[in-house]
Amino acid sequence: xxxxxxxxxxxxxxxxxxxxxxxxxxxxxxxxxxxxxxxxxxxxxxxxxxxxxxxxxxxxxxxxxxxxxxxxxxxxxxxxxxxxxxxxxxxxxxxxxxxxxxxxxxxxxxxxxxxxxxxxxxxxxxxxxxxxxxxxxxxxxxxxxxxxxxxxxxxxxxxxxxxxxxxxxxxxxxxxxxxxxxxxxxxxxxxxxxxxxxxxxxxxxxxxxxxxxxxxxxxxxxxxxxxxxxxxxxxxxxxxxxxxxxxxxxxxxxxxxxxxxxxxxxxxxxxxxxxxxxxxxxxxxxxxxxxxxxxxxxxxxxxxxxxxxxxxxxxxxxxxxxxxxxxxxxxxxxxxxxxxxxxxxxxxxxxxxxxxxxxxxxxxxxxxxxxxxxxxxxxxxxxxxxxxxxxxxxxxxxxxxxxxxxxxxxxxxxx
Ligand code: HEM
Numbered sequence: 001x002x003x004x005x006x007x008x009x010x011x012x013x014x015x016x017x018x019x020x021x022x023x024x025x026x027x028x029x030x031x032x033x034x035x036x037x038x039x040x041x042x043x044x045x046x047x048x049x050x051x052x053x054x055x056x057x058x059x060x061x062x063x064x065x066x067x068x069x070x071x072x073x074x075x076x077x078x079x080x081x082x083x084x085x086x087x088x089x090x091x092x093x094x095x096x097x098x099x100x101x102x103x104x105x106x107x108x109x110x111x112x113x114x115x116x117x118x119x120x121x122x123x124x125x126x127x128x129x130x131x132x133x134x135x136x137x138x139x140x141x142x143x144x145x146x147x148x149x150x151x152x153x154x155x156x157x158x159x160x161x162x163x164x165x166x167x168x169x170x171x172x173x174x175x176x177x178x179x180x181x182x183x184x185x186x187x188x189x190x191x192x193x194x195x196x197x198x199x200x201x202x203x204x205x206x207x208x209x210x211x212x213x214x215x216x217x218x219x220x221x222x223x224x225x226x227x228x229x230x231x232x233x234x235x236x237x238x239x240x241x242x243x244x245x246x247x248x249x250x251x252x253x254x255x256x257x258x259x260x261x262x263x264x265x266x267x268x269x270x271x272x273x274x275x276x277x278x279x280x281x282x283x284x285x286x287x288x289x290x291x292x293x294x295x296x297x298x299x300x301x302x303x304x305x306x307x308x309x310x311x312x313x314x315x316x317x318x319x320x321x322x323x324x325x326x327x328x329x330x331x332x333x334x335x336x337x338x339x340x341x342x343x344x345x346x347x348x349x350x351x352x353x354x355x356x357x358x359x360x361x362x363x364x365x366x367x368x369x370x371x372x373x374x375x376x377x378x379x380x381x382x383x384x385x386x387x388x389x390x391x392x393x394x395x396x397x398x399x400x401x402x403x404x405x406x407x408x409x410x411x412x413x414x415x
Contacts, residue, residue, distance in 0.1 A: 006173050007330045013098035018339030021348070026095045027320065027334060033087035035316040038204060039211060039309065040084055041160065044077035046212030048125070048153045050244070055132060055146050062236040064138045069219075071125075071132050071149070078122055078156065085163075092167075095334045096323070099170025106179055107165060108190030114162045121155030124148050157205065164201040165193050167319075171326040199258035206255055207315070209248030210285055214304040216241025217292055221301035225372040231295070238294045245304075249286035256282065267325050278318055281311045347404075355397050358390035 001009070019026065047070040054067035093100045104111050128148040132138050169179075172195060179194040180186060220238035223229040256279065260269045269275050285307050292300050365386060370377035379387065 001174055001177055003174075003329055007332075009176075010098045010173055010327075010330055010332050011336055013102065014336055015094075015097050016337060018337035019094060019335055020339065020341045020344040022340065023095055023335035023338070025345075026091045030088050030091035030095065031316045031320050032313070033084065033091065034319070035309070035312040037081060037084045037088055038207070038316065039312050040077050040081035041204075042208040042211035042312075043215060044074050044081050044208075045153065045156060045160070045205065046208035046210075046244070046248075047077060047215070048074040048149065048156070049208070050212055050240070051128075051132075052146055052149050052153065055138065055141075055149065056143075058138050058141075061135070062233050064135050065233055066237060066240070068132060068135055068138055071129050073215075075125060075129050078125065082118070096170060098173065099327075100166070102173075102176050103166045103169040105190065106169060106176065107162075107193060110162045110165065110191075110193065114159050117155050118159050121152045121159065124152035124155070128152060160205065161196070161201055164204070165196050168197055168200070169195050171323060173327070173330060197259070197262060199255050199262055203252060203255040203259050206248055206251035207312075209244050210252060210282075210311070211248070211308055213241045213243070213245025213248055214285065214289060214308045216244065217289060217301045217304045220294075221296070221298055222371065224295065226374055228374050235294050238292075242289050242292070245289040246286055249282055252282050253279070263322070267322075272321075274314075274318060274321055278311075278314050281307075281314055285311060351397065354393050358386075358393045362386045362390040 051067050051070035051074055054063045054070060057063040058067055125148075128145065130137075131141050131145045131148070169176075175194070179192060216237050220234040220241060223234055224231075260275060263269050285304070288307050289304050292304055362383075366379060366383050369379075369383060
């Protein structure tokens with residue numbers, strides 16, 4: 001297909017209802033929310049790997065404790081990764097609807113498989129968790145227990161690969177027809193995996209080590225407040241954190257350079273400031289993590305995680321810049337049919353900030369404080385007020401939601 005036909009096809013595939021808000025807003029939110037998604041994907045995969053390695057060394061009490069802790073972190077992080085995958089999904093399917101839906105249809109079997117296998121992988125992780133959720137269980141567990149975790153991790157990584165294929169295939173609209181109907185005959189089984197780029201996928205995977213490394217620095221600092229957690233154990237966690245960050249950074253540089261070399265020469269990647277900024281940040285994470293002292297201040301330790309957060313955001317910008325570059329020859333216009341509805345925009349942000357913001361603020365403050373206390377935690381005045389405010393906002397939101405529904409219904413009946 002020539003460029004003009006591809007351009008016309010993309011335009012025809014866009015949702016005729018248009019976009020309810022300016023396209024740039026969705027694009028920014030896509031980049032922002034994907035950074036959150038990948039952060040928890042990285043935390044889940046990295047801590048899962050560490051839980052497995054530590055489990056195999058569980059005859060040493062420090063490693064046994066670390067395996068138990070990381071098994072729990074991975075358990076929570078997978079659910080966060082899933083929840084936080086929904087946000088970029090909403091945005092990508094709104095502004096890149098031709099890419100996302102075409103890619104999903106071309107590999108429909110894998111999309112369905114993704115859902116099933118994610119459920120199975122996560123369940124297997126829970127089996128491992130029940131066998132390894134405290135040090136006493138870990139000590140009694142058989143060596144073969146590790147297979148529950150290993151198979152679970154492999155499935156989750158494969159699910160990441162499916163996500164990669166779906167994203168990547170969407171970047172090549174000029175090939176869609178050929179994938180859909182090779183030699184003019186449609187292949188409707190949806191089992192095809194038509195395109196992938198291993199260095200790109202590997203880059204996102206090895207970033208898990210970087211994330212887990214800096215997370216361990218924060219973890220080792222956070223639990224210093226607890227008298228029942230030994231300093232030796234926290235020192236071990238810190239040291240493993242620094243080492244894991246080194247591995248992550250080294251592998252990110254390797255896979256990142258391979259990825260950049262494989263990109264079309266017309267993109268002139270090595271002449272792009274964004275490329276060098278990303279490389280600088282990757283190296284910066286390792287240099288920073290290296291000098292965080294064992295048992296240093298909270299700011300020093302948590303800043304390592306902030307460094308990773310900045311890196312995740314820039315990597316998300318890189319992904320978007322690449323998508324724009326891939327689609328540029330076809331003059332893809334994000335907002336070819338604008339149809340701004342300010343009511344929807346206001347409602348969206350009110351929900352995001354009011355409902356989401358208040359609940360996240362309450363849960364994170366409560367969990368942060370509870371984790372520092374041994375045994376039962378009783379919320380103080382400020383935390384319980386925050387909880388009540390969040391509940392109040394949620395009920396108000398529900399009331400307004402139904403009121404708008406009833407109003408719209410009655411108005412339509414009247415019309
Ligand atoms: C363990 C499970 C998962 C892993 C390991 C994973 C991993 C990834 C990776 C590596 C990418 C980047 C692919 C690329 O750009 O090449 C990605 C993108 C994405 N993931 Fe996930 N993911 C998981 C689960 C989910 C779930 C459950 C959702 C949705 C509810 C989701 C939604 C997305 C979206 C929307 C994108 C970006 C698509 C785009 O920008 O076009 N992911 N994921």
